[in-house]
Amino acid sequence: MIAARPRLAGLDIFRGLAVAGMILVNTPGSWAHLWWPLDHAEWHGWTPTDLVFPAFLFAVGVALALSFPRKVDGATWARIARRTLLLIAIGWGLQLLARPELASFRFPGVLQRIGLCYALAAGFAIACAARLPDGRRSLRAGAILAGALGALLVYWALLAFVPVPGHGAGQLSPEGNLASYVDRLVFTTAHIWRGGTDAAGNIVYDPEGLLSTLPALANVLFGMLAAIAWQRAPERATLRIALAGAALIALGLLLHPILPINKKLWTSSFAIFTSGSAALLLALCMAATRRGVPRLLAPFHMLGMNAILGYILSVLIGIAGFRLFIGAESVQAWSFARLNALIPDPYVASFAYALIALALVLAALLPFHRRGIHLRL
Numbered sequence: 575m576i577a578a579r580p581r582l583a584g585l586d587i588f589r590g591l592a593v594a595g596m597i598l599v600n601t602p603g604s605w606a607h608l609w610w611p612l613d614h615a616e617w618h619g620w621t622p623t624d625l626v627f628p629a630f631l632f633a634v635g636v637a638l639a640l641s642f643p644r645k646v647d648g649a650t651w652a653r654i655a656r657r658t659l660l661l662i663a664i665g666w667g668l669q670l671l672a673r674p675e676l677a678s679f680r681f682p683g684v685l686q687r688i689g690l691c692y693a694l695a696a697g698f699a700i701a702c703a704a705r706l707p708d709g710r711r712s713l714r715a716g717a718i719l720a721g722a723l724g725a726l727l728v729y730w731a732l733l734a735f736v737p738v739p740g741h742g743a744g745q746l747s748p749e750g751n752l753a754s755y756v757d758r759l760v761f762t763t764a765h766i767w768r769g770g771t772d773a774a775g776n777i778v779y780d781p782e783g784l785l786s787t788l789p790a791l792a793n794v795l796f797g798m799l800a801a802i803a804w805q806r807a808p809e810r811a812t813l814r815i816a817l818a819g820a821a822l823i824a825l826g827l828l829l830h831p832i833l834p835i836n837k838k839l840w841t842s843s844f845a846i847f848t849s850g851s852a853a854l855l856l857a858l859c860m861a862a863t864r865r866g867v868p869r870l871l872a873p874f875h876m877l878g879m880n881a882i883l884g885y886i887l888s889v890l891i892g893i894a895g896f897r898l899f900i901g902a903e904s905v906q907a908w909s910f911a912r913l914n915a916l917i918p919d920p921y922v923a924s925f926a927y928a929l930i931a932l933a934l935v936l937a938a939l940l941p942f943h944r945r946g947i948h949l950r951l
Contacts, residue, residue, distance in 0.1 A: 584860035585640075587871050589633040590878030591855065594932055595626035596684075597888040601895070603910035603927025607920040612928070614781075617748065618834040620847070627684065627837075628793045628848035629855060630881075634692055635797020636856065638699065640805070643712040646700050654696045657951045661689030661882075668889050672897075681765050682757070682782040685885075690787050695794040715802045722795035726842040729789045730833060733841070746839060748772045753786045753839055754779035770838070779838060786840040796822070796849035800856060816857035822850025873936050876943045883942070883949040887935045 599612050611622045644650070665685030673679070702717035733752050737743040741750035748754060749772040757766050757780045766780035800818075804811040826835060826847025833843045862868060867875045877884045895906030903911070906927075914923040942948070 582640075583863040583867050583875065584856065585633065585636050586878035587863060587867065587874045588852075588856045588859040588878065589630065589637075589881050590874030590876065590884075591859070592626055592630040592633055593877050593881045593884050593888075594874060595623070596630065596885060597932045597935060598925075598928045599623050599626060601888060601892045601928050601931040603906065603913055603924035604920060607924040609921045609925050612925065614837060617838065618746075618836050620835050620837060620844070624837040624844075625848055625851050628790070628845070629852040631688065631691055631790055631793040632797035632800070632849060632852035632856070633878075633881075634688060635695060635794035635799075636801045638692070638696060638794070639713055639798035639801030642699070642703070643706060643710040645710050646703075650700070654693055658689045658693040660951045661685045661692070664882075664886065665689070668886070668893070671890075672893050678764055678768070680767060680780075681761050682767070682780045682784065684782060687782045687787055687790060691791050691794045694787075694791050695798065698791075698795075699798065713798065713802055715799060718795050718798050718802070722792040722799070725788050725792045725795070726845060729785070730842045732785065733833075733839075746834065746836065746841075748838075749776070749778040751779075751839060753783055756785045757783040760784055781838040781840075789840045789842050789845040792842075792845045793849050793852070796853070800853055804860075812857050812860045815853050815860070819850045819853030819855075819857060822846050822853065824850075826850060876939055877936060880939050880942060880948050882951060884935050884939055887938055888931060891931050891934060 602608055602612065613621060614623050615621050662685065665683040666679075666681075668685070669680050669683060698721050699713055699718065700711060702714050702721070703711035704714055706712055733746065734744050736752050738745065738750055738752055738755045741747075741755075743752075745751055748770070754770075758778065761780070761784075763777040766777060766783065768777060770777055770779040770781065772778045800811075800815050803814050803818075807814070826843050829835075829843040829846065833841050835841060835844045835847050837844055859871075862871060892906075895909070896904045898905045900908040909930075910923060910927055913926050914920050917923040917926055
């Protein structure tokens with residue numbers, strides 16, 4: 575076993591598992607040969623891949639709550655603004671590296687959503703916090719829960735009752751839902767995800783769009799509630815978080831026939847279901863680290879301590895894969911062809927490429943980890 579601070583070890587491993595999942599999902603050897611657990615659901619429904627990004631947002635909430643109680647002053651707000659703007663700027667910078675054409679520059683994205691959700695959650699938590707006699711502020715669990723439920727109810731009501739021109743209200747098709755309409759209205763179709771198409775092939779939605787950030791905020795707030803449970807009763811927190819996770823999963827599944835679980839729309843049922851799955855995984859990570867970090871989980875612990883840097887490195891590896899060439903082939907295509915020659919099943923070969931990308935990220939992070947260098951935005 576490797577010694578580690580018990581307060582953070584479970585969270586770091588949980589966050590590391592989420593980032594590892596993101597790397598495996600985002601860097602396949604061939605997009606035409608995705609193993610089904612590593613591909614998103616086509617529309618309604620879910621796959622294991624759909625649980626990954628919400629888990630990272632849940633981890634953001636846990637980390638945010640663990641910094642309370644705290645004093646709040648101008649420096650606090652400046653730090654929140656700086657982190658938010660840095661996350662958005664890095665997301666945009668990576669997008670420009672991937673596709674430098676400004677005419678089709680995509681404004682939404684993964685890091686952009688993380689930044690917005692972090693800012694909204696931090697601002698809401700501070701606004702609702704209780705003032706302690708020493709001047710610090712302490713989180714109110716009831717207010718955080720009310721904020722999460724409020725965000726989910728408001729988003730559901732918007733999707734259900736606000737009409738979309740040409741489609742009416744309550745439609746959840748790619749082109750007919752309100753969230754997609756808002757993204758087309760605000761960003762235009764030239765600046766949202768190219769893969770967000772309808773049945774006719776028209777670009778109509780973005781999975782990290784503007785309005786759907788509202789229910790994603792709930793994932794962060796539920797993560798904050800998990801951290802509050804740990805702070806108040808560490809000895810009973812693991813079981814309580816696991817039970818709460820199971821209850822949220824059950825609720826999300828019960829709501830599915832009424833409001834389908836849909837990652838691309840980030841429906842309220844999806845936010846509830848994925849918060850539950852994240853809570854269960856966090857509880858397992860907490861249980862696994864009661865006596866330190868098992869060696870089998872040490873790579874994820876390291877990755878979780880440098881999560882943003884690990885994610886950035888994985889995106890750079892992905893960009894290099896399709897922008898650099900060996901002869902007439904991209905590095906990604908050339909490498910996949912060689913792997914496929916060794917591994918006849920193209921789906922397994924594609925997964926092997928993603929595992930190699932994950933190994934490269936871990937190898938790159940190791941020198942930083944050994945020197946105690948961890949990126950903090």
